[in-house]
Amino acid sequence: MAERKARKDAVRNREAVLAAADALFARCGRPEDVTMADVAEAAGVGKGTLFRAFGDRAGLLRALYEARLEPVREAAEAGPPPLGPGTPPQQRVPALLDALLCFKLDNRRLALALEESGNGSPYQAEHYERWHGLLRAVLEQVPGLTDSDFTAHALLAATRADLVEHLAGQERVPRERARAQLANFATRVLASEPPGELSAGD
Incomplete structure (x- = not known):
């Protein structure tokens, strides 16, 4: 019984x-201003509880990011069109990128804090690897596309948190314009003809 209560408390x-x-990052002006002590105080728990549960600030950021992103990822991996597997790849790729862009626009401070946390390469983060793998698998279904691995990296680069923050924060690009620009970019990438090989006389 005591063990069950401890699990419930945890x-x-x-x-x-x-x-x-979540509330602190939504209100903050700069993500780096939110400390573990701030979170512990707001949550009504000791700092020791916080560190035991999440390890460090980067671990907390990852957990919060994953919790928010999970519904989007579930829809992308097994949901209905346009995100889910029932959509043609030429339509599904822009839909996946749009979902990720909208998520980062809605969670700008959190996404920026996570990508700037300094814990190794952002390309080795679990959430990045899963999105890259999903996008690569869809790109492999596009006829004529020869390098799905690099193309997935290049398309995901257009949704990086620092770029989203620059466009939305510094350049004040409206949300719908940013979505349209990304959709147009993805469509052009998917429509590009693979470069032909040089002939012997070239």
Whole structure:
């Protein structure tokens, strides 16, 4: 019974921490200003509880990011069109990128804090690897596309948090314009003819 209560307390504490961190990042002007102490105080837990549950600030950021992103990812991996597998790849790729862009526009501070957390390469993060793998698998279904691995990296680069922050924050690009620009870019990439080989006389 005591063990079950401890597990319930741990789950409750985790949910309280994620909710507190969510609110703090939504209100903050600069992501780096939100500290573990701030989150612990807002959640009503000790700093030790916070570190035991998440390891460090980067671990907390990853957990919060994953919790928010999970519904989008579930729709992308197994949901209905246009994100899910029932959509032709030429339409599904722009839809996947649009979903990721909208997620980062809605979670600008959190996405920026995670990508700037300094814990190794962002390309080795679990969430990046899963999105890259999903996008690569869809790109492999596009006729004539020869390098789905690099193309997936290049398309995902257009949704990086620092670029999204620059466009939305510094350049004040309206949301719908940013979505249209990304869709046009993805469509052009998918429509590009693979470069032909040089003939012997060239």
